[in-house]
Amino acid sequence: MPVKINLSFWLPCFFYLLFFKNAKAQTQYQNSVFQPNIKTVDLFNAQQEGSFPIIGLHSNDVLLLSFDDLNGGSKTYSYTIEHCDADWKPSNLSPSEYLQSFNEDRIMDYRYSSNTIQKYTHYQLTFPNYNIVPKLSGNYVLKVYPEGNPQQPILTRRFYVVDNRAGIAAVIAPSNNVANRTSNQKLNFNVDVTPLNVTNPYAEVRTLVLQNGRNDVSQMNTRPQFIQGGLLQYTDLQTNDFPGGNEFRRFDLRTLLSGGEHVDKIYRDTANTVMLMNDRPLDQPNYTFQYDNDGNFFIRNTNGRDPRLDADYAHIYFSLFYTPTTPNSTVFITGKFNNYNLDESSQMKYDAAKGIFYSNLYLKQGIYDYHYVLKNGNEIDQTAINGSHFETENDYQILVYYKRAGSRYEELVGYQLLNSVKGNSLR
Template sequence: MQYTDHTYRASIKSVECYNTTKPGSFPIIQLRSNEQITLAFDDLEGRSRNYYYTIEHCDAQWNTSRLSPAEYLQGFMEDRIMDYNYSSGTVQKYIHYEVKLPNQNLSPKLPGNYLLKVYEDNDQSKLIITRRIYVTGSATGISAEVVPSNNVTLRLRNQKLNFQVSYGGLNVQNPYNDIKVVVMQNGRPETMQLNTKPTFIRGNQLIYNDYNINDFAGGNEFRHFDTRTLKLNSERIARIFKDTANTVLLLGDESRNQNAYLFQYDINGSFYVINQDGRDARTDADYAYVFFNLSASSVPSKGDIYLTGKFNNYELTEAGKLVFDASRNQYTAHALLKQGVYDYQYVWINSDTKKPDSQPLEGSYFETENDYQLLVYYRPPGSRWEELIGYKVVNTKR
């Protein structure tokens, strides 16, 4: 089991996990509120299965808290997913599963990080999906601003986050040990920076503005395409073929590592399942093989290219690795995706350093619009766990 967002079976597609009030949103809810998290996914094998789910409490760095489920759960320790429907009028047959939590059968008692696990036949060794979700209290105040990097050579490419945390009312015996702050860019765990010590303390305020911390590559706006309809070519679509399977060819991509920033709208790497030609995208949106192609003329030598986005959890796997087509002098890849709007980008891995980096193909600019999530964790005196006590999202344009 991996304590991260991961799908363990190839037949499971279009996994969505978000605050129910807004599809595609960060999966966080307020403890003891009316908010819920929605988990939805499709099983392409086409026959109903007995899927169960539970949640496990974790610390700020996503290690298990080693608590008994009775300490952090109320209701049952696990529950079966009963809400499922068969696809209707689609070439690709599938079953759509959905669950909302907290619910009357299972809900958390403590704030904190939780790993949501879905598994088959009430057997946790048969894992299907794991997703990170967040349950927060409201014991802190957070203020933040985005500024250019303090490093002069990075000022045109990086975005630095300075922020303050107010913890009045909490029993904090040692602010340097009891409070941690996690910062992420666009909800992506691989961008996480952990702040364990403030730069300095002013009364009950913790100030984080050190020269070297929370300095992020701004990146670029994500590339995107639109398959809300398969009846005509929409934005970024070159051709659509419909036969025993739907096939979508995208327009060719070029490197965007240029001298100047160019604004374009994106959804910060996320995706939305939408079908303009149907009534309920959950069950009447079809699947299509989407083909990507990247010009080789601007690709660095000695390395590999991967296709990433929230649709594949930003994972660098063989399924997302681009293959060089010598006849067309292009790198190509394909993915089976449900109808909707998708963001994606290309990541380069140097053969020598083995370090993933999107900048060689996408560029990096201070002007790029990004969301930054700030999560404040607190270990109460004498406790064996860490609680999530504050959350704030900061947008670079607002």
């Protein structure tokens, strides 16, 4: 007797599972954390704490990865890296093509927390090392996972390997759009690709501009406005025109014994609880200078010896007096500490009676930059609550990608870091 299949029931299930699988696979090429017990993930060039995670190809540069496991104990975590294109899609190269060493390695450096209410194990890794060495330039994703289970990573982090062969010259100016001249910062830059012997710049070269290292505030350039020999000019009136935003808000929790900057009250019992001062919108017309770290965070503990191990965790309570513009408006609190992700963990709740958005985040002691993001439906507004000014101090990263004719991968052949105030290359 033939078996009847209810397609009206199984087809939606099939497509849901397919979508969920693809979405999960895509997050493995982003800055993601997949387990709630993994906290305080950071990756930077070891020469400068909090710096953009980029190293030179075949150089002495190393990256430093660190994270905490709140479950404590000791676990065996392994890691690997995967080469990607400029859009963070897998290059489909075999590991032997982009690694001149082993395919994976163990994280051997871990230590237990001391004198903290929240017990945790701190893991740390520096690479390239004897076991993991990239041999191609480009975008890479670092994946950390339980030993023997690479399909279930606990975290992923993006980083860059550059082979500096393209020259970059850039300036930051007010927007060409008169309406945005007081709020936006316009980047004009040239790229000298003469050493690369580029035959078709429109097909072989792409440039990416990031504001403060953020992929969510970036612009990919696929066509230069002018080409003069090997000099590509990116000076189009409409491109690379970024809202300057405002200086980040911040709080200082280097000590839990007394209040720091923007800290209202601290309670210590079976857990640490910190109430921050109330925030209000900063969308005033005039710019006001306030020192910040361009969205960064730094783990610090003035009452200990090694903040990696003796900095404690605390429940941090944020509050923002803000009237939503529409019934569907949502507000998120973001910074480098949560990779600027707009998700359930960063979404604030709204108390209509008090006219206040509030949130509770579990963070490690230190100094944190943060800001608020407004979302109306699918529209994301980075400046509605924070304001935007041309005078705001921002870092801009310019990356140059090159895919020669017949090549199977994109190289990263140029990098420059500019500052909107200093206006010079910092690294």
